[in-house]
Amino acid sequence: MGLRLEKVVPWGRSFDEYRRMFALSDDDLDRRILDCAGGPAAFNAAMNRRGTPIVSCDPVYQFSAAEIARRIDETYPVIVRGVAEDRDRYVWGDIHSPEHLGEVRLAAMQQFLADFEQGLRERRYIAAELPNLPFNPGQFDLALCSHFLFSYSVPLSWDFHRAAIAQLCEIAREVRLFPLLDNHSGQTSIHLDPAIAYLQDGGYHVEICPVNYQFQQGGDRMLRITHP
Numbered sequence: 001m002g003l004r005l006e007k008v009v010p011w012g013r014s015f016d017e018y019r020r021m022f023a024l025s026d027d028d029l030d031r032r033i034l035d036c037a038g039g040p041a042a043f044n045a046a047m048n049r050r051g052t053p054i055v056s057c058d059p060v061y062q063f064s065a066a067e068i069a070r071r072i073d074e075t076y077p078v079i080v081r082g083v084a085e086d087r088d089r090y091v092w093g094d095i096h097s098p099e100h101l102g103e104v105r106l107a108a109m110q111q112f113l114a115d116f117e118q119g120l121r122e123r124r125y126i127a128a129e130l131p132n133l134p135f136n137p138g139q140f141d142l143a144l145c146s147h148f149l150f151s152y153s154v155p156l157s158w159d160f161h162r163a164a165i166a167q168l169c170e171i172a173r174e175v176r177l178f179p180l181l182d183n184h185s186g187q188t189s190i191h192l193d194p195a196i197a198y199l200q201d202g203g204y205h206v207e208i209c210p211v212n213y214q215f216q217q218g219g220d221r222m223l224r225i226t227h228p
């Protein structure tokens with residue numbers, strides 16, 4: 001993991017957003033969950049408070065809470081300004097303005113920061129990256145991956161996506177990926193159709209599911225992959 005701190009742009013979502021992005025039922029929350037590319041999201045902290053601890057992995061967990069907090073302070077105003085300049089690409093509803101978006105994200109990231117050091121000790125946060133995760137086949141019931149796969153279709157290649165999705169399918173009985181959009185173009189990722197074909201060839205059941213969450217225009221669908 002050759003990640004440099006100055007390349008990190010922390011941006012994390014809330015527990016409520018995770019529930020809606022991945023259509024998580026109460027039963028789902030009781031499963032053995034991996035949040036892959038969890039970053040500074042509040043999902044792990046909230047699940048731990050709920051009494052159903054999960055595991056999150058991300059290369060950013062190699063840094064300390066103080067280092068991640070410093071990068072949040074440095075990058076947060078830049079991101080909010082970028083969203084304001086591009087406001088037509090987003091759906092303004094529950095989150096009603098770029099400033100409100102900033103407040104929601106900051107609150108989520110503060111929950112993460114408050115939980116991170118203890119979670120590292122409890123091995124709920126693991127510094128690791130796709131496609132080289134240190135987990136065993138079938139170790140999880142459900143792997144979630146939000147705003148990483150498909151989102152960076154440029155520069156992340158199809159070969160990277162194939163290896164990453166194959167690994168998630170090996171370590172979890174079910175995989176959910178959200179959203180299906182490429183951040184750069186705002187359009188459906190060029191890797192979605194190859195991913196579906198690849199998974200179906202491998203005998204997996206693949207569904208595109210509408211979800212009750214949309215912040216990016218057109219970004220209200222997740223990919224659900226289950227073992228035969």
Ligand SMILES: C[S@@+](CC[C@H](N)C(=O)[O-])C[C@H]1O[C@@H](n2cnc3c(N)ncnc32)[C@H](O)[C@@H]1O
Pocket residue numbers: 011012013014036037038039040041057058059060128129130131145146147148
């Ligand atoms: C936009 S953030 C999403 C954070 C969180 N999932 C959410 O939706 O709030 C993308 C995350 O992907 C992580 N990441 C980058 N390369 C990765 C890799 N090869 N494997 C796993 N995660 C990676 C980044 O460190 C970053 O925290």
